[in-house]
Amino acid sequence: MPPLPSSHPAPTSLTIGETARRTGLSVHALRFYEREGLLVGPVERTAGGRRRYAEADVDWLRICVKLRESGMPLADLKRFAELVRRGPGNEAERLELLDAHRHRVEAQIRALEECRSLIAWKVGVYADHVARGKAEGLWDPTGPR
Template sequence: MTTLHEGYAISDVAEQTGLSVHTLRYYERAGLMPRPIGRSSSTHRRYSEGDVSWVVFLTRLRSTGMPIATLREYTALAQRGDDTAEARLELLLRHRISFLARLEEMQQSLEVIDRKIELYTEQVATR
């Protein structure tokens, strides 16, 4: 791994975050990074600690089903600075409500699966 003052190579960030190099490049092209990724003298990307933290944050939001368009909107607000804190809060609150509804749906589906497992377990045990 590269040293902190040089930044992290894209392969290091991919390893740290579990994302592919392709996805990291896509995030950059899609406007999901709050600032341009630094470059070494050889023009290779060099991610700062803050860049890596941002990628981890994006990954968490994506894992909750946040669409790329909403991530892009959030990033644009973040780029504009502290004046957008209220708008970012509103965006995250709306997403949280949506996520909780999906989570409830998944919980209900899991209960159906668990009931079927119980049924089959009993059926197999009585044979």
């Protein structure tokens, strides 16, 4: 995937606050992810001990955010990070992990679409009743509630 257009000209060294803003994660979450071993490499530090994130870290974090959004558990994200950290030679494993997740995402989409149909139908029923100003039938146990 092409790198996302950045409004900033690649400073190559970001504070945790800037990284938070760019990834949408909180600074707390960033430190938490690091502690949990969810990052691929160790984060650089300044002489004073402050974290310095590289662009590559932001790229990885953005992928993490997407995977999390789609419901990948932190444990899987950690496994993936470990595989990447270990370097070449385990591409098949990474593939398997991602592909399994893709299947889960697709199942989730199908489930949501089904829910959407149910909701759309019920919304239609209510809209109808509201428009007609009458609600007869809404209490029929075999009908919509």
